[in-house]
Amino acid sequence: MALVGQGALILALLLAVWAVAAGVAAATGRDARLLRSAALALWGILALVAVAVAIFVHAIVTHDFSFSVVAASTSRSLPWGYLITSAWASQAGSLLLWVSILIVFSLLALRATRQGLAEIRPWLIAILGAILAFFLLLLVVPASPFATQVAPPDGNGLNPALQNPYMATHPPALYLGYVGLAIPFALAMAAMLAGRVDARWVVASRRWTLAAWGFLGVGMLLGSHWAYQEIGWGGFWAWDPVENAALMPWLVATAFLHSVIVQEKKGMLKVWNIALIAGAFALSIFGTFLTRSGILSSVHAFVASDIGWYFIVALAIICGGSTALILWRLPMLRADQRIESVASREATFLFNNLLLVGMAFAVLWGVVFPLLTEAVGSVRETVSSPFYEFFAIAFGVPLLLLMGIGPLIAWRRASLTQLKRSFLWPLVAGLAAGAGMLALGLGSSWAGVATGSVCAFTAATIISEFVRGTRARHALGDESWPTAFARLVGKNRRRYGGYVVHLGIIVFVIGAIGSSAYETRAEGLLERGQTLAVGDATLTFRGIAESEGPNYTQRAAVLDATLGGDSIGTLEPARRSYPREQTTSNEVAIHTTLAGGDLMVILDGIRGDGAVQVKAFYKPLVALIWLSGFIFVLGVVLCVWPDARERRRILRRYAEEPLAGEGRS
């Protein structure tokens, strides 16, 4: 079976190379037969990758340890659900997931270019084929899921940190985001190669970018919750390079989603938008490189790794190729209009872009700097959380402010009188929130008070946008208030969906600030009957509880907990021992209060005499971080949902001007 799997991947690689060659030949030779052949090659890749995936998953679920990857990342005692998720736990498995998602997305993207973009299809197939060929090459040569060995009686098992339900959602969500960014990149490059730099590629790529961006955002949040529950260090975001790998393309894609509005409305920032989409995709490849090349453990591990140089070459081609294409098409990418005033919506979008890209660069520098110091000298200089937190505040607070300012300023220019009128109540809300926080005794963190004020200001502007819009519709006709609200959002989904996303970000920031700036913590060695106090909570150690799971043994510290003097039951932080994997894991105990705060307890160790070392945190408002994810998803869905009016407008435009290749399959 391994031979068939490997053969299917080799055939898929050959088809991807054919798709590139036939796509380029179809574009340059204007040959529709070659175009059809290239498109069929993509369908062939889909079938062959499906065969490879089926063989790989079959090997996992039947414990076929003659597959090296299966033996290295599973065992007979691994619960069934984790057997399935182990498919993307290994390097080869995760790359197979990359390719599987990419081929499905490629075919969907090809379908979406039938109206108004047929001319770019040969180039689109060629670029997507090239990306597919790169990942298939990795799967065929340095990271094959079908490498075989003499089957051992049992496998090594799965890293306990990965034996978590989030393994079913976090990596696939991140990969949908990373891979999704390949589509707008391919659309942009194909549009430039075909000389079709009008607005059509922007409309086609916007929804793909939004979806990929949404998946990346959700993936990061799921990863944060996973780390919060599983890793046991007491936080949700550690500025770990793996986390940063997803954050960088997300930030650049965020910039694109804003600046693309300026291009669509005003015909400006065309070069900038192509640069952003190329940057977002390059960073998604860089993120995959970071997590898959071994470079994070050491530069020397990277040099010795099989896979690292492939990524370096791919990154050089992506960056060099897209720069060359932009320079080639520069005369076609001139802006139609200029920014008239700094007090205009387009100017706030531009400032927002500079801050987002600046933040992405700061994070990139934080990730790259340790690698450079190790490569140049012999010691790796680390960049710790304060570096990132400085930039997160320096760029993040102005960004939050712009989120509030942007919606209230009109396109082109805004008058002083209008600005005063628009900003009065949001400013009052911001100042009142700051004063309220001080009155409640929250002045211990000035960063917390300042951020809270800015959040209140921005939330007030967003709410006022909904109120003003609904009131305007209600005043115009006979619509009831709920109907006016629903139609306001329904007819301007992109705008109001964006506001909902902004509300989600504000809720996230309040949760992040509340749980970090106002956190209380305590730790101590407890003997039976002893108590540890943390904030308003107390924990009294009652003893050790031992239990067994399907592939582990667990020892938990039983702690009676009170909050504000009232009993909230028992908390049982635990340590699990996995004999097959020969390792242990931390199981954090968390009690969430109605006010959204968490009492979190981590068992650091159990002494021979039965005393336990525990660490406890009280984190106010932390539940808002997870709640923000639902608001974010709601906003993204509102934005991504197809817009019938926009579709009609595009159909009309291209019905008036039928272009080359329209109507071909």
Added chain:
Amino acid sequence: MIAYLVLAALAVAVVVLVAWPLVRPAAERDRLDATTEDQRRRLALREERDLALEALKELELDHATHHISDEDYADLVQRERARAAEAIRALDEELGTGRPGAR
């Protein structure tokens, strides 16, 4: 042995798949047309017209929600109308002077 047979079958299948469009005799419809400069120019004008019409709708919403003053609204509406009218005029001119059937 079975694995090799399966692989050979897969290889034949994919070769047939991608070769199928190429082995048929070539026909006139197999030539991909190129978008002409005239078409590109008209498309750009149609985009310009649609942008201006969309901007007018947006201005209406911004005015109704008091984001812009009455004076700015009047000025900007006039400019966007002029922009749309100019695009439509240029488009009419293009179509009037273009080759027969260019539309």
